[in-house]
Amino acid sequence: MITGKNYIGNKLSATGSVSHKTFNPKLNVENEYAFYEATLQEVDEAANLAHQAFKEFKNTSGTKRAEFLNAIADEILALDDELINTYTSETGLPEGRAMGERGRTIFQLRSFAELVSNEEWRENTIDSADLERTPAPKPDIRKTQIPLGPVVVFAASNFPLAFSTAGGDTASALASGCPVIVKSHSMHSGTGELVASAIIKAAEKTGMPNGVFSNIAGSGRVVGAALVKHPKVKAVGFTGSISGGRALFNLAADREQPIPVFAEMGSINPVVITPEAIAKRGEEIATTYAGSITQGTGQFCTNPGLILTIDNDNTRSFIKDLAEKSTAIAPQCMLHPNIKRDFVKNGASVSSQSGVEVVAAIVEEAEPNFTPAQISAVSGADFLINSKMHQEVFGPFSLVVRCKDETELVEIIQNLEGQLTGTIMAEKSDYQNLGNIVDALQDRVGRVILNGVPTGVEVCPSMTHGGPYPASSDSRFSAVGTNAIKRWVRPFSYQNWPNELLPSALKNDNPDEILRFVNGNHSNDKI
Ligand code: NAP
Numbered sequence: 001m002i003t004g005k006n007y008i009g010n011k012l013s014a015t016g017s018v019s020h021k022t023f024n025p026k027l028n029v030e031n032e033y034a035f036y037e038a039t040l041q042e043v044d045e046a047a048n049l050a051h052q053a054f055k056e057f058k059n060t061s062g063t064k065r066a067e068f069l070n071a072i073a074d075e076i077l078a079l080d081d082e083l084i085n086t087y088t089s090e091t092g093l094p095e096g097r098a099m100g101e102r103g104r105t106i107f108q109l110r111s112f113a114e115l116v117s118n119e120e121w122r123e124n125t126i127d128s129a130d131l132e133r134t135p136a137p138k139p140d141i142r143k144t145q146i147p148l149g150p151v152v153v154f155a156a157s158n159f160p161l162a163f164s165t166a167g168g169d170t171a172s173a174l175a176s177g178c179p180v181i182v183k184s185h186s187m188h189s190g191t192g193e194l195v196a197s198a199i200i201k202a203a204e205k206t207g208m209p210n211g212v213f214s215n216i217a218g219s220g221r222v223v224g225a226a227l228v229k230h231p232k233v234k235a236v237g238f239t240g241s242i243s244g245g246r247a248l249f250n251l252a253a254d255r256e257q258p259i260p261v262f263a264e265m266g267s268i269n270p271v272v273i274t275p276e277a278i279a280k281r282g283e284e285i286a287t288t289y290a291g292s293i294t295q296g297t298g299q300f301c302t303n304p305g306l307i308l309t310i311d312n313d314n315t316r317s318f319i320k321d322l323a324e325k326s327t328a329i330a331p332q333c334m335l336h337p338n339i340k341r342d343f344v345k346n347g348a349s350v351s352s353q354s355g356v357e358v359v360a361a362i363v364e365e366a367e368p369n370f371t372p373a374q375i376s377a378v379s380g381a382d383f384l385i386n387s388k389m390h391q392e393v394f395g396p397f398s399l400v401v402r403c404k405d406e407t408e409l410v411e412i413i414q415n416l417e418g419q420l421t422g423t424i425m426a427e428k429s430d431y432q433n434l435g436n437i438v439d440a441l442q443d444r445v446g447r448v449i450l451n452g453v454p455t456g457v458e459v460c461p462s463m464t465h466g467g468p469y470p471a472s473s474d475s476r477f478s479a480v481g482t483n484a485i486k487r488w489v490r491p492f493s494y495q496n497w498p499n500e501l502l503p504s505a506l507k508n509d510n511p512d513e514i515l516r517f518v519n520g521n522h523s524n525d526k527i
Pocket residue numbers: 154155156157158183184185186218219220221222224225239240241242243244245247248264265266267300301302339342392394
């Protein structure tokens with residue numbers, strides 16, 4: 001049941017007087033419930049409780065934390081229609097998407113549960129002593145990974161489940177042993193509160209300490225900033241705009257004790273289509289890309305916002321075809337009137353730059369928060385000299401660049417900001433000649449795709465969902481897949497520690513029979 005209150009640990013709390021309501025963009029009306037924004041005192045209470053909870057939570061066994069994560073998954077499923085109906089009423093997204101995203105969220109929680117069911121994820125490393133070594137004896141050193149402390153997670157507007165309250169950031173932080181405080185997203189506070197209630201129920205059922213999880217509403221600049229600046233908070237996870245992520249990153253760096261901010265921000269995800277590919281299957285590619293550009297009304301961080309081609313007659317008919325196919329897809333609802341407003345403004349800003357031709361424009365719409373796709377085109381020379389065209393237009397937008405040759409195309413990639421993905425659509429006959437393009441993309445992106453679309457981010461250990469700034473604030477980590485847990489831990493070494501005092505993962509007899517890195521080799525053996 002939605003109460004409109006914050007969860008400060010296990011307690012529902014609403015001591016403030018400022019409230020907001022969410023919005024149903026499909027019906028163009030406010031939703032019923034009012035959500036009370038947290039006061040600075042409530043923020044302080046949540047951070048102190050998380051700090052207290054950390055003392056116990058960091059020492060819970062992996063199996064106990066796995067039980068907690070699986071219980072969260074079960075409780076989310078038990079929310080059933082109430083969750084799905086609240087999600088659709090707060091986002092305008094269809095029921096199928098809500099169910100799919102719930103499935104992804106459940107899968108993520110269970111994947112992290114499985115990961116921490118044994119201690120191998122800590123990459124336990126042992127270097128045995130060598131007392132005979134000259135000129136100085138070598139000490140016994142054993143390394144593991146330990147959790148950082150309370151983590152603040154900023155819920156994302158465009159993934160109310162999978163990148164929000166119990167999304168990948170929360171699941172990975174809890175899996176590692178870090179308590180979590182979620183700064184709820186004001187566009188889907190009801191969905192956020194329902195999921196928070198599921199986490200609290202799961203925490204109580206599995207005996208987790210009070211404060212292991214809190215869910216807080218409020219403006220980012222007041223409540224969000226206070227959370228990031230709180231001395232008891234030790235790391236931040238964020239998905240959203242470059243301006244928001246950068247503001248939080250700066251706040252964290254300005255603290256007396258700076259903390260890491262793992263922000264996943266803007267990306268236009270360049271797609272290179274070779275002349276051969278356009279000549280052989282231009283129509284098929286146009287159909288595939290019309291689908292990718294408009295999927296989820298383009299509100300994905302991996303939306304293909306930039307298509308790089310070599311100019312010729314085939315390319316010009318491809319652009320026309322892509323525009324026709326994209327606009328033939330019925331206008332779809334955006335998440336919120338403000339997202340629609342920004343889409344129109346930013347699309348117009350890119351399209352009004354010198355040399356940009358609007359191939360398929362926004363036409364008169366039937367309903368207020370709906371939009372069709374927008375496809376524009378420009379020459380490589382004009383694109384190269386104008387960085388205003390390089391900005392993200394969040395929504396079903398793509399700019400096709402007609403380059404004069406491969407050299408210009410590669411120069412464009414080299415001049416882009418960091419991106420989550422880069423895609424190449426090519427024929428087999430092109431493969432031997434892609435070296436310069438692949439090399440340029442490798443410098444700029446976190447994941448490169450061949451003959452596919454960037455939308456659809458598989459949840460698996462080999463996934464990289466991150467990239468050079470501003471795609472993410474730290475390109476060494478991924479926000480998706482089980483490796484996302486590495487953001488919330490730090491290495492910790494024991495030197496000359498007696499066997500009986502070591503954690504079981506580092507003990508000589510390897511009681512859990514896990515794989516460790518022992519004296520330079522991976523091994524399950526005792527030492
Ligand atoms: P956002 O404006 O960056 O907000 C995300 C969260 O950060 C919200 O909780 C917000 O709080 C908080 N926040 C924003 N600026 C802040 C600041 N200066 N200090 C402290 N906290 C701050 O993103 P959004 O609301 O999700 O969407 C807005 C735009 O972001 C979209 O139109 C799109 O351009 C971009 N976006 C990109 C991606 C992507 O994956 N590339 C995903 C989502 C959104 P409040 O709003 O409550 O103040």
